[in-house]
Amino acid sequence: MSEPTSPNLIATNISQRFGHTQALEDVSVSFMPGEVHALMGENGAGKSTLGKVLAGLHAQNTGTVVINGRELIPGSLDDAFHAGIRIVHQELAQCPNLSVAENLCLHDMPKKGFTVDFAEMERRAAKLVHQLDPSIDVTKPLGYLSPGRRQICQIAASLDRDDKGNMIAKVIVFDEPTSSLSISEASVLMDITRDLAKQGLTIIYVSHRMSEIFTCCDRVTILRDGKFVATNVVSEIDEPTLVEQMIGRKIETLESRNNGSNHSVETRALKAELGGDHPAPDHTVAPRLTIRSVNSPGKLVDCSLDLYPGEVLGIGGLVGAGRSELFDAIFNIDTRAKGSITVDGQEILGKGIRAAIDAGVGLGYVPEDRRIQGLFFNLGIDENIIAPIMHKIAGFGGLRRRKEELSTVEKRIARFLIKTASLSNTTPGELSGGNQQKLLIARWMTQKTKVLLLDEPTRGIDVGTKSEIYKLIREAADEGLSILLVSSEMPELLALSDRILVMGDGEIKGELTGDEMTQINILTLATSEEKHVTI
Amino acid sequence: MSKSAADTHSKPTQPAQKKSFLGSLFGHQESGLVLVIILIGIGLTLFGMLNPVESKTPVDRSADSLVLLLDAQGVVHEPGTIARTKIATYRVQNGDTHTDYSAAQISKYDSTTGVLYAKHMLNPFLNKSNLVLVAKDASFFAIIAVGMTGVIILAGIDLSVGSIYGLCAIIGAMALQKMSPDTSWMVAVPVALIVCMTVGTLCGLANGAMSVGLGVHPFVITLGMMAILRGLTVVIPQEFFGTQSIGGFPTSFTTGFFKAEFFGVYPVPVIIMILCGIVGWFVLSKTVFGRRVFAIGGNEVAAKYAGIPVGKVKILVYTITGAMCGLSACAYLGYYGAAETNAGNAYELQVIAATVIGGASLMGGRGTVIGAVLGAIIIQLINNTLIIFEVDTSYNQIVMGAAIIIAVVIDQTKQRIQARRA
Numbered sequence: 001m002s003e004p005t006s007p008n009l010i011a012t013n014i015s016q017r018f019g020h021t022q023a024l025e026d027v028s029v030s031f032m033p034g035e036v037h038a039l040m041g042e043n044g045a046g047k048s049t050l051g052k053v054l055a056g057l058h059a060q061n062t063g064t065v066v067i068n069g070r071e072l073i074p075g076s077l078d079d080a081f082h083a084g085i086r087i088v089h090q091e092l093a094q095c096p097n098l099s100v101a102e103n104l105c106l107h108d109m110p111k112k113g114f115t116v117d118f119a120e121m122e123r124r125a126a127k128l129v130h131q132l133d134p135s136i137d138v139t140k141p142l143g144y145l146s147p148g149r150r151q152i153c154q155i156a157a158s159l160d161r162d163d164k165g166n167m168i169a170k171v172i173v174f175d176e177p178t179s180s181l182s183i184s185e186a187s188v189l190m191d192i193t194r195d196l197a198k199q200g201l202t203i204i205y206v207s208h209r210m211s212e213i214f215t216c217c218d219r220v221t222i223l224r225d226g227k228f229v230a231t232n233v234v235s236e237i238d239e240p241t242l243v244e245q246m247i248g249r250k251i252e253t254l255e256s257r258n259n260g261s262n263h264s265v266e267t268r269a270l271k272a273e274l275g276g277d278h279p280a281p282d283h284t285v286a287p288r289l290t291i292r293s294v295n296s297p298g299k300l301v302d303c304s305l306d307l308y309p310g311e312v313l314g315i316g317g318l319v320g321a322g323r324s325e326l327f328d329a330i331f332n333i334d335t336r337a338k339g340s341i342t343v344d345g346q347e348i349l350g351k352g353i354r355a356a357i358d359a360g361v362g363l364g365y366v367p368e369d370r371r372i373q374g375l376f377f378n379l380g381i382d383e384n385i386i387a388p389i390m391h392k393i394a395g396f397g398g399l400r401r402r403k404e405e406l407s408t409v410e411k412r413i414a415r416f417l418i419k420t421a422s423l424s425n426t427t428p429g430e431l432s433g434g435n436q437q438k439l440l441i442a443r444w445m446t447q448k449t450k451v452l453l454l455d456e457p458t459r460g461i462d463v464g465t466k467s468e469i470y471k472l473i474r475e476a477a478d479e480g481l482s483i484l485l486v487s488s489e490m491p492e493l494l495a496l497s498d499r500i501l502v503m504g505d506g507e508i509k510g511e512l513t514g515d516e517m518t519q520i521n522i523l524t525l526a527t528s529e530e531k532h533v534t535i
Numbered sequence: 536m537s538k539s540a541a542d543t544h545s546k547p548t549q550p551a552q553k554k555s556f557l558g559s560l561f562g563h564q565e566s567g568l569v570l571v572i573i574l575i576g577i578g579l580t581l582f583g584m585l586n587p588v589e590s591k592t593p594v595d596r597s598a599d600s601l602v603l604l605l606d607a608q609g610v611v612h613e614p615g616t617i618a619r620t621k622i623a624t625y626r627v628q629n630g631d632t633h634t635d636y637s638a639a640q641i642s643k644y645d646s647t648t649g650v651l652y653a654k655h656m657l658n659p660f661l662n663k664s665n666l667v668l669v670a671k672d673a674s675f676f677a678i679i680a681v682g683m684t685g686v687i688i689l690a691g692i693d694l695s696v697g698s699i700y701g702l703c704a705i706i707g708a709m710a711l712q713k714m715s716p717d718t719s720w721m722v723a724v725p726v727a728l729i730v731c732m733t734v735g736t737l738c739g740l741a742n743g744a745m746s747v748g749l750g751v752h753p754f755v756i757t758l759g760m761m762a763i764l765r766g767l768t769v770v771i772p773q774e775f776f777g778t779q780s781i782g783g784f785p786t787s788f789t790t791g792f793f794k795a796e797f798f799g800v801y802p803v804p805v806i807i808m809i810l811c812g813i814v815g816w817f818v819l820s821k822t823v824f825g826r827r828v829f830a831i832g833g834n835e836v837a838a839k840y841a842g843i844p845v846g847k848v849k850i851l852v853y854t855i856t857g858a859m860c861g862l863s864a865c866a867y868l869g870y871y872g873a874a875e876t877n878a879g880n881a882y883e884l885q886v887i888a889a890t891v892i893g894g895a896s897l898m899g900g901r902g903t904v905i906g907a908v909l910g911a912i913i914i915q916l917i918n919n920t921l922i923i924f925e926v927d928t929s930y931n932q933i934v935m936g937a938a939i940i941i942a943v944v945i946d947q948t949k950q951r952i953q954a955r956r957a
Contacts, residue, residue, distance in 0.1 A: 331840075333839065333840070353839065353842050354842055354844065356842075357842040358842075365840060367840050372834070372836055372837070373836050373837055373840045374834075374837050374840065375834065375837055376829070376830045376833040376834050376837055376838070376900075377833055377834065377900075378829060378832070378833035378834075378900035378901055379826070379829055379830060379833055383826055383829075383830070387830055387838075387841040387842075387843065388841045388842040388843075390823045390826060390827075391823045394822070394823045397822065398822040398823040398824050399821060399822055399823075400821055400822060400823060400826070443841070
């Protein structure tokens with residue numbers, strides 16, 4: 001916690017409208033030098049919008065932003081920049097084909113006559129980056145770096161110093177900086193964040209990862225539906241209170257029902273919400289999905305597992321452990337995978353994606369990145385949902401049967417509580433992240449689906465929709481669907497899974513059951529035998 | 536982010552807002568194009584009303600009737616013995632009855648053939664034959680644009696359509712030339728169609744299979760094919776005939792079918808274009824195949840993850856485009872009665888322009904067949920405008936180029952406004 005000084009950045013009565021949406025309403029917050037100040041809230045609460053208003057990316061409709069006594073021009077990135085405000089974006093907004101040095105000097109390339117002075121550029125870039133990580137080679141293309149290192153490069157770009165070696169930046173806004181990072185990468189990032197605050201910078205940390213708030217933030221401001229709820233000193237508050245402030249209601253926690261006292265409050269609360277512990281699935285029957293010695297060059301090493309009917313098998317591990325790669329192999333997207341994958345005794349590996357979906361096998365796959373791998377933004381909600389089975393509903397010559405299509409879609413939308421204005425005139429881009437994700441799960445919920453692969457099913461969606469999705473997953477499993485669940489959200493993985501397999505370096509490192517399923521055990525297994533901890 | 540706030544919290548599911556009739560009419564991409572066509576049409580009609588052109592048509596009279604030339608005094612003169620300015624009345628004498636035409640009604644009397652031409656003042660734009668001519672000129676590349684729409688929706692491109700068209704025409708012409716002049720249309724038309732469309736289908740299949748199978752961007756594959764096929768189009772007639780042009784088809788194929796006359800105009804290519812437009816619209820919007828094309832164009836990775844056979848659909852779309860080139864080439868052979876080795880030169884530009892003016896996005900995922908057909912008509916209307924204004928046809932390219940850019944800018948602005956409203 002920094003010493004109580006006077007605030008250097010004050011936002012007063014900020015309101016921001018986008019079309020019909022009131023993103024921010026009369027929000028006032030002040031920020032101290034040397035503090036890490038978190039902005040928290042559910043998706044759509046306005047935390048990112050506030051961050052962007054402060055950095056001059058959005059012009060607020062009303063209200064003022066004052067830094068060190070000077071009022072900023074609304075919506076002027078330039079003015080904010082000169083006042084020492086920097087923003088580190090959620091998405092890695094960089095050019096992966098250019099070198100680290102070029103990326104860092106894009107706005108102002110040093111020149112030698114008519115040509116770029118590469119030596120000078122690399123010197124400048126190295127000076128910036130090596131403040132944070134001396135092992136980064138600035139001449140390498142940025143795309144070769146891990147997401148964590150790319151994020152570090154982006155942060156480094158804001159750490160320019162003047163001639164006397166003083167940091168020019170006064171305030172850095174981190175907009176969900178860890179959303180694409182693995183756990184170990186995120187922890188390095190948080191160390192950096194704390195370090196920067198110690199040097200007197202104000203860090204505004206937009207996030208919805210609870211653990212990060214408690215690890216690295218001094219104060220936390222909660223927003224809900226665009227309105228200010230409270231600013232709390234982190235050391236004086238606990239998780240349930242924060243969650244309560246975020247969602248505006250109490251989450252019932254059944255402390256007595258938990259059997260693993262080593263579970264976090266969040267996990268216990270989640271388990272309780274899902275109706276406590278479930279009876280373990282029957283392992284005496286034949287497994288539904290059997291994977292034996294699946295190898296894929298550079299991706300998977302000798303993976304084997306059994307998945308039983310009605311079981312949720314969690315797959316833990318760090319980003320890059322090979323979890324999505326395993327899913328790609330099962331779904332036949334990875335055409336170089338070798339080994340044996342059977343569903344109800346039927347071999348599917350190497351038979352093509354359609355063989356996995358069709359032929360009584362019934363595999364469904366909700367991939368990790370819904371925007372890139374999941375949704376068709378040019379098509380309606382209806383076509384997005386029935387894309388894999390449209391040809392089955394259709395009549396002779398592929399002629400569509402609209403009535404049947406629509407009735408199928410309506411049933412799924414009703415079951416999954418997808419909020420959409422219309423079936424065929426609304427496109428996924430108009431839905432919230434949570435509804436987009438529900439749509440993708442609904443896509444595979446046919447009578448025939450026996451095995452569902454879920455890769456990060458709740459990434460970047462709000463708390464309310466998350467719990468809806470958890471219930472749907474549990475319900476589906478109770479009805480006999482077998483689910484493989486990849487998740488980096490520990491409470492989610494722990495609460496939903498009947499068993500957990502931990503992967504690392506493309507291998508399955510171990511299995512956890514019952515009381516062994518704890519965050520610590522997962523992390524221990526995930527990082528075991530690792531030759532080097534990469535960030 | 537901000538949008539999701541409204542969605543996830545408390546907002547109940549709302550029924551889609553009913554748009555007003557006019558709103559829904561002008562909300563569509565096609566209606567904007569129709570509006571442009573109507574505006575150009577009104578403009579040209581008004582211009583034509585102020586600047587009518589003279590046209591002559593033979594006066595309908597029986598073979599044994601006589602034409603008498605009368606001067607102002609009613610004296611009959613022999614043809615050739617009186618100056619045109621002196622003739623007051625042309626009298627068509629048929630036995631005992633006669634019909635009189637004043638000199639102002641007659642454009643010309645050809646005394647050697649005995650044909651009498653009546654004079655009409657015509658609107659140079661708004662007349663049957665000009666309108667059909669515009670549509671006919673558009674139809675050859677509009678038919679190809681129907682296939683190209685699918686390619687563009689896939690976020691692909693086919694630069695080889697002009698060359699495929701040329702090759703289909705030359706090979707089709709070789710087949711037609713082998714037939715005896717009095718072959719029935721029931722033989723000539725199907726054979727020519729099969730030959731042309733088979734060649735086109737094979738070329739399209741090659742495009743699709745190579746770009747999918749080799750994983751090379753279709754721009755490169757079709758650029759190469761454009762040169763290869765054009766080369767074949769030139770080489771084949773040289774090797775076999777030593778000419779640049781192949782003609783001499785059965786008349787049942789030309790005037791008997793593709794250039795058949797109805798009500799004084801030759802509408803067959805136009806009818807084919809309309810049919811292709813309707814079928815294309817139907818396939819893209821009402822069949823699984825069509826929707827898969829949109830899905831792939833919208834998000835190819837997601838299409839793969841949804842189990843859509845991406846490669847197969849792509850190959851099929853290129854193949855269909857090739858077949859459409861064949862169909863169009865066949866219509867061209869029938870209409871003009873000969874094939875030139877430069878047939879369809881630079882057609883790819885017109886076809887892509889029609890598709891893009893018709894609202895297709897080169898980024899993929901968006902486009903309509905009807906729009907592409909209307910786009911082709913707009914291109915041809917612009918052409919017609921220059922002819923009516925008696926501007927040198929060399930200016931065509933300049934105007935068309937500008938039209939493409941303006942059309943796309945307007946379309947994108949419209950998209951942006953709609954996105955902001957949503």
